[in-house]
Amino acid sequence: MFKSVIPESVRIREAPSHGQSIFDYDKDSVGAKAYSQLVDEVYKCQ
16 A cells, blocks of 8 residues: 555664654654655655
8 A cells, every 4th residue: 555664673662662652762763764754655645
């Protein structure tokens, strides 16, 4: 359905245990960038 792929990432798994989103925990991580790309795709579909 979408072209974005969210990779498995230690940083993504660590973020909730620190009570943070991936964007707050490590905004420059591969996972955060992938989620941002997905958000952009979703908005373009509306």
